Amino acid sequence: MNLDGLEQFLGDIGSIVWGPYLLIPLLLGTGLYLTVRLRGIQLLRLGAALRLGLIKRKDDDAEGDISQFQALTTAMAATVGTGNIVGVATAIGIGGPGALFWMWVTALLGMASKYSEAFLGVRFRATDAAGEKSGGPQYYLERGIPNGFGKFLALAFAIFTVCACFGIGNMTQGNSIASNLERSFHVPTWTTGAVLAAMTMLVLVGGIKSIGKVTAGLVPVMILFYVLGALYILMVNIASVPAAFVEIFTSAFSGSSAVGGFVGSTIMIAVQYGVARGIFSNESGMGSAAIAAASAQTTHPVRQGLVSMTQTFIDTIIVVSCTGLVIITTGVWNSVDPETGKQISAAIMTGQAFSHGLPGQWGHWIVTIGLVLFAYSTILGWAYYGERNVERLVGRGGVMPFRVLFSLVVFFGCTVQLGVVWNFSDVMNGLMAIPNLIGLLILSGLIVRETRYYLKHDPKLEASRAEIEAFMKGEPGWAEWKASESAPSGETPPAAVRVG
Numbered sequence: 001m002n003l004d005g006l007e008q009f010l011g012d013i014g015s016i017v018w019g020p021y022l023l024i025p026l027l028l029g030t031g032l033y034l035t036v037r038l039r040g041i042q043l044l045r046l047g048a049a050l051r052l053g054l055i056k057r058k059d060d061d062a063e064g065d066i067s068q069f070q071a072l073t074t075a076m077a078a079t080v081g082t083g084n085i086v087g088v089a090t091a092i093g094i095g096g097p098g099a100l101f102w103m104w105v106t107a108l109l110g111m112a113s114k115y116s117e118a119f120l121g122v123r124f125r126a127t128d129a130a131g132e133k134s135g136g137p138q139y140y141l142e143r144g145i146p147n148g149f150g151k152f153l154a155l156a157f158a159i160f161t162v163c164a165c166f167g168i169g170n171m172t173q174g175n176s177i178a179s180n181l182e183r184s185f186h187v188p189t190w191t192t193g194a195v196l197a198a199m200t201m202l203v204l205v206g207g208i209k210s211i212g213k214v215t216a217g218l219v220p221v222m223i224l225f226y227v228l229g230a231l232y233i234l235m236v237n238i239a240s241v242p243a244a245f246v247e248i249f250t251s252a253f254s255g256s257s258a259v260g261g262f263v264g265s266t267i268m269i270a271v272q273y274g275v276a277r278g279i280f281s282n283e284s285g286m287g288s289a290a291i292a293a294a295s296a297q298t299t300h301p302v303r304q305g306l307v308s309m310t311q312t313f314i315d316t317i318i319v320v321s322c323t324g325l326v327i328i329t330t331g332v333w334n335s336v337d338p339e340t341g342k343q344i345s346a347a348i349m350t351g352q353a354f355s356h357g358l359p360g361q362w363g364h365w366i367v368t369i370g371l372v373l374f375a376y377s378t379i380l381g382w383a384y385y386g387e388r389n390v391e392r393l394v395g396r397g398g399v400m401p402f403r404v405l406f407s408l409v410v411f412f413g414c415t416v417q418l419g420v421v422w423n424f425s426d427v428m429n430g431l432m433a434i435p436n437l438i439g440l441l442i443l444s445g446l447i448v449r450e451t452r453y454y455l456k457h458d459p460k461l462e463a464s465r466a467e468i469e470a471f472m473k474g475e476p477g478w479a480e481w482k483a484s485e486s487a488p489s490g491e492t493p494p495a496a497v498r499v500g
Contacts, residue, residue: 003420010423017430018276027275027285030437031109034116037448041455042111045306046313048461053307061465064297065133068307070212071296075289076311077215078169078381080223080319081374082176083281085367088323089349092333095273097244098252100324102274103281107316110284114312116440116447119305120144121290122298123450123481129396132208135294136385137287138392141439144446153435157287158389160432165389167425169382170406171413173375175421178414184368193414196376201407204383205400208295211380222373223319229366230322233330233357240329247328282315286429287436291388292381299465300472301481302454306461323350330356379410450477 017023035042057069066074091099117137124143125135138161142154178192203210234241252270283289289308298304327333332353337344344352354363383406390402413421440447457463457471472478 007420007423010420010427014423014426014430017427018272020272023430023433024272024275026437027113027433028106028109030285030440031106031111031113034112034440034444034447035109037444038112038115038451041115041306041451042108042309042313045455045459045461046310048459049306049310050313052303052461053310058297059299059303059465062297062299063133065208065295066212066297067216068296068298068304070216071292071304072307072311073215073219074208074212074295074381074384075292075308076219076223076315076381077211077377078288078292078385079281079283079311079315079378080219081173081281081378082371083277084226084315084319084323084374085350085371086176086346087277087281088320089327089333090346091273091277092324092327093343093346093349095270096251097247097324097328097333098250098254098270099274099277100321100328101248101252102271103278103316103320103324106275106278107282107284107312107320110278110282110316111309111312113285113437113440114282114289115305115309116444117285117287117290117436118293118308119301119447119451120440120443121294122296122301122304123477125294128391130207130399133295134388134391136291136388137436137439138291138389139294140290140443141435144443145439150439153439154392157432157435158392160428160435161288161389162386162393164425164428164432165382165386166406166409167421168429169385170379170409171418171421172425173378173382174410174413175416175418177372177375180368180371184364189415190411193411196379196414197407197411199376200379200383200410201403203380204387204403204407208384211384212295215377215380218373218377222370222377223314225373226366226370227319227322229354229358229363229370230326233326233354233363234322236357237329241325244325244328248324278316278320281320282312284312285437285440286433288382288385288432291385294388299463299468300454302451303461305451326350326357327353332356446477450475453477 053068053072058067064071088100088103091103095102120140121135121137124140125133126139128134136157138154138158140154141157142151144150145153174193174196177196178187178189181187181192182189203214252274289311293304293308296304296307298307327349330353332344332349335344335352336342351364351367354367355361357363358366383403386406387399387402390398453475454472458468463471
């Protein structure tokens with residue numbers, strides 16, 4: 001089979017995995033189920049979660065490797081990437097403006113999934129041979145589901161995640177950076193690859209504490225830089241904003257008619273691309289954010305679960321919305337490329353929209369710089385996801401070789417064409433989500449029970465460590481978490497876990 005055949009084969013598998021009969025209903029169904037069982041936690045507790053994660057930023061005297069804010073920015077670093085720029089354009093270009101509505105739906109329901117997986121990531125975390133906290137689906141699926149099926153799900157997640165990290169978290173991001181710098185500033189791709197590989201290695205050798213420090217400084221700046229540019233365009237085009245919302249809600253349920261080179265989309269296409277690109281952007285339900293959450297200094301799993309939940313809100317409701325509204329209000333989403341006579345490709349659609357809305361070269365620069373920062377932060381976040389799963393599969397000794405290999409692969413990604421890798425990444429991302437979503441459904445009883453008990457005593461997330469110790473004393477979940485905190489990676493905590 002040649003490369004074209006392999007690319008087509010992987011594309012066909014990806015269309016099944018991300019199609020309307022497998023991952024889409026599983027993602028939306030799990031998010032809806034958890035939303036109902038957790039009584040709309042993502043809406044009722046959003047304000048308190050934002051205060052804790054963005055203003056207070058850490059729990060005093062708590063165990064963990066990095067602050068809650070750094071854990072949040074590490075997860076955001078991995079998710080706020082090319083999906084927020086190119087992914088949104090792809091969804092709207094193929095599914096019409098209605099795809100943005102389904103991205104919002106996916107985010108709102110996905111916040112319950114993101115809370116649940118981050119809660120479990122902390123709840124079942126352990127300490128590895130180097131004294132660092134390690135957790136995520138690769139651990140909580142096995143520890144929370146006490147049978148061979150749980151171990152099977154955990155190993156499947158770990159394998160798929162290691163494979164995915166070299167694709168969507170490495171080569172595709174590096175390629176986006178290199179191609180944009182070459183097109184915008186005539187920087188040779190090999191130069192970008194060499195610099196990017198060296199910078200990545202420099203950060204990764206310091207482990208999660210180094211990654212946390214870099215992302216804590218980089219992520220807020222890059223998001224603010226990008227969002228301010230988008231808000232300026234929306235203010236200039238304020239008269240078009242109401243019509244854009246009408247178009248979004250109308251086409252979400254009726255499809256969009258053909259305009260210029262745009263092929264008319266059905267409702268199902270809008271849903272499919274909205275959900276698929278939404279998950280690609282915010283990763284809710286994939287389980288990846290739980291890996292970063294597990295490293296946080298927190299006094300209770302509920303607290304970090306709520307902080308991690310805000311990542312989906314910021315990623316999709318804020319950043320993705322800005323991109324989508326700029327594309328729609330400027331009219332670029334259904335405009336025609338004069339050279340080809342076809343619809344403008346998703347790869348340049350966002351750049352065209354920003355260039356159309358901002359004077360001079362500002363729009364072009366904002367999108368190019370934003371994409372470079374977004375993609376580089378994604379590389380760092382996914383490097384951590386990959387190493388934690390390598391540690392789960394082969395032990396701590398595999399971490400440093402993984403960091404070196406991961407950094408070298410960045411150079412490779414910058415210098416080659418990646419059609420096959422993109423399709424491979426889509427498949428691996430989808431396969432990551434399946435064992436995690438199954439686990440969330442099985443462990444939903446535990447999640448709900450322990451969440452309700454904690455929030456009954458600390459609804460505003462303001463309790464001190466001493467107060468938490470006092471009202472949690474004697475609770476089975478509390479004793480189990482303490483046992484899990486001290487259990488080395490790969491060992492099952494002594495206390496049995498109820499999953500009903």
